[in-house]
Amino acid sequence: MSVIEQTRQDALNLFEKLGLPTLRDEDWKYTDASRLKDLLQPTPIDENIHIKDMGINGLDAYRMVFINGMFAEAESDLPEGVSILSLAELEKNSVGEDAKGIAKLFTVDTQAPLMNGFNAYNAAKASDGSVIILADNAILTKPLYILHISNQSNVVRHSFMIGQHAQAEIIEHFISAGDNKALSNSCSFVALKAEAHLEHSRIQQEGDKQSHVARVQVKQCKGSSYTFHGVELGAALSRTDLVVNLHGEGASCDLNGLFVLGGRQHADHHTRIDHKAPHCTSRELYRTVLDGRSHGVFNGKVMVHEGAVKTDSNMSNGNILLSKHAEIDTKPELEIYNDDVKCAHGATIGQLDDKQLFYLRSRGISAEAAQELLTFAFADEVLVAMSNQTVRSYVEKAAFAKLPHGDNLEEMLGS
Amino acid sequence: MLEVKDLHVSVDGKKILKGLNLTINAGEVHAIMGPNGAGKSTLSNVIAGRDGYEITSGSITYKNDDLLEMSPEERAWAGVFLAFQYPVEIPGVNNTYLLKAGVNAKRKHQGLEELDAFDFMQTVKEKAKLVELDPSFLSRSVNEGFSGGEKKRNEIFQMAVLEPSLALLDETDSGLDIDALRIVAGGVNKLRSPDRAMVMITHYQRLLDYIEPDFVHVLADGMIQKTGDKSLALELEEHGYDWVKENK
Incomplete structure (x- = not known):
């Protein structure tokens, strides 16, 4: 057995030991993973999906397409001189020391916060993924758009390694072809070297019979900055674990989350930020707009470790329930193990403000x-931090379309 | 234009207006003065159509229509405008979007075509000058982070863009320093016209130095106690509201 095969076998053994999370697990008490058991197994087939015009039109970006978890090279457009590789290709072609390096990409860190059976399964069974290595001082001149199209269960695993002073924007987009019942299991590992910057969007817009389980794990060195935009619009059930380790002095992260849900959709984000070094900043803004019988879950935990002096952390979660049958479970948590910090966190749940409604009506x-308009404005405040205006306006339109009379709104704003 | 007849209004079971009568014609500027709790803001809110007021009897007729049957937006389309005493902040809603949506909704209601985006921006920029509103405010969220004075200026700016037939200015002078008051009043004066009526609600005579009313009404205990010309405001300033009650 090769070193890579062995690593993946270890991951499978770990998965078999862990199993899937259950409602008895504190971190999974609102999200029933048991119904995903039969959907785990990936079916990495090219279904002849007609992908033309799918995804974000008009986006000026490098492009990497995955169909049912497999890299579709013919549909992709990658830059010269930057290592953007297929994980499956690397796995197949690596021997000796290279293979040891690739094996590491499949290693499961059992000590990482919010680690669970899905993550172990991902390491064991990932069909493909990307390995992106941006050299020190390199600047990716255009965003990298990673489009995932699926109609079968799929398992993808990405690693984004951004060198010192390097900068990149990566957009992951998840959509479905058809309305099969399937599960996407996705992991993205981000490593930012000193002073590196990454803006990372994840737009989950899968079909309403699909489910989506994701892990985003970020490690930040000194002075690096990471901006995350997590948008949940699709899938029957989705769960994301977002784990950020502020490991080097002066690192900062900016985490933005938006759910716009209706029907019986269920979306759950568990986020964890570890302040491990002095002078780090974290800012987190999550908002949900819930209609129908949808159910949102937000659990945000900030842990300020001993020695992480001058920590500056702000977390805010706002929720609007448009229907009396919609439900939100929110829990911002803060654990602080030193004195010299500035931390704030809070959550609100509510309906729209009567005073604001009357003001707008009095203006005609x-x-x-x-x-x-108020619902949209509430949601859109999360997207303000998105620097890519093409992506932002795509998300805005997709969010409009999910609101009860979104077409009126689009006309009214004329955007 | 506006005919309020024997209006009785309660809030949470408490009687606020107790048989108020008021007639306002096009081109006129009225000032309604009175002590705290007299019902001044209740009157303007009821005219604009705010929820939470129980009209127990009486009527309000506006341009021959029953105003009380109309929704707040229908009133706006028909030309009623309220400059709020406490304009609310609306994060995420752009000031210009709001006005464009308001103007176009009104035009649609009147069977007119929507305004061209360029023409609209030209109009908006012109009207902003009327109250010396910095153009940067146009692209900001409605009232968000505005100072008290900026909010009041923004109200008058909106009035200028929406071009109402009946404008209610609810304590537009409160919270303004003398320079801001002069600017806001200057804007209001430029908006006076023969087919527009204005109602200023105020505590103080000071505003009337800048915007000269045709009529001054004293509202106390839920009724108009006395009506006169601008000299009434001066007498009030001198003698206080109790004098009105004693000299009805």
């Missing part, structure tokens, strides 16, 4: 449009 905006 109909009651219905005023509700839409």
Whole structure:
């Protein structure tokens, strides 16, 4: 057995030991993973999916397409001189020391926060993924757009390694072809060297019978900055564990999350930020707009370790319930093990503000449009931090479309 | 234009307006003065259509229509405008979007075509000058982070863009320093016109030095106690509201 095969076998053994999380696990008490058991196994087949015009149109970006978890080279457009590689290719072609290096990409860190059976399964069974290595001082001149299209269960595993002073923008987009019942199991590992910067968006827009389980794990060295935009619009059930380790002095992260859900959709984000070094900054803004019988879960934990002096951390979670049957479970948590910190956290749950509604109506905006406008404005504040305007306006339109009278709104704003 | 007849209004079971009568014609500027709790803001809110007020009897007729049957947006389309005493902040809603949506909703209601985006921006920039509103405010969220004075200026700016027939200015002078008051009042004066009526609600005579009313009404205990010309405001300033009650 090769070193890579052995590592993946270890991951499988770990998965068999862990099993899937259950409602009895504190971190999974609102999200029932048991119904995903039969959907775990990936089916990495090229279904002849007609992918033309799928994804974000008009986005000026390098492009990497995955169909049912497999890299579709013919559909992709990658830059010269930057290592953007297929994990499956690397796995197949690596021997000796190289193979040891690749094996590390499949190693499961059992000590990492929020580690679970899905993550071990991902390491064991990932069909493919990307390995992106940006050299020191390199700047990716265009964003990298990673489009995942699926109609079968799929397992992908990405590693983004950004060198010192290097900068990149990566957009992961998840969509479905057809309405099969399937599970996407995705992991993205991010390593930022000193003073590196990454803006990382994940737009989950899969079909309403699909489920989506993800892990994003970030390690930040000195002075690096990481901006995350997590958008949950699709899937029947989705769960993301976002784990950020502020490991080097002066590192900063900016985590933005938006759920716009309806019907019986369920979305759950568990985030964990570890402040391990002095002078690090974390900012987190999550908002949900829940209609129908949808269910949102937000659990944000900030852990300020001993020695992480001058920590500056701010977390805020706001939720609007458009229907009396919608439900949100929110829990911002803060654990602090030193004195010299500035930390704030809070959550709100509510309906739209009557005073704001009346103000808009008194200016001639109909009651219905005023509700839409306020709902949209509430959601859109999360997207302000998105620097890519093409992606932002795509997400805005997709979010509009999910609101009860979104077409009116689009017309009204004329955007 | 506006005819309020024997209006009785309660809030949470408490009687606030107790048989108020008021007639306002096009081109007129009225000032309604009165002590705290007299019902001044209740009157303007009821005219604009805010929830939470129980109209127990009486009527309000506006341009021959029953105003009380109309929703707040229908009133806006028909030309009613309220400059709020405490304009609310609306993060995420752009000031210009709001006005464009308001103007176009009104035009749609009137069977007119929507304004061209360029023409609209030209109009907006012109009107901003009227109250010396910094153009940067146009692209900011409605009232968000505005100072008290900026909020009031923004109200008058919105009035200028929406071009109402009946404008209610609810304590537009409160919280303004003398320079801001002069600017806001200057904006209001430029908006006076023969087919527009204005109602200023205020505590103080000071505003009336800048915007000269045709009529001054004293509202106390839920009724108009006395009506006169601008000299009434001066007498009030001198003698206080108790004098009105004694000299009805």
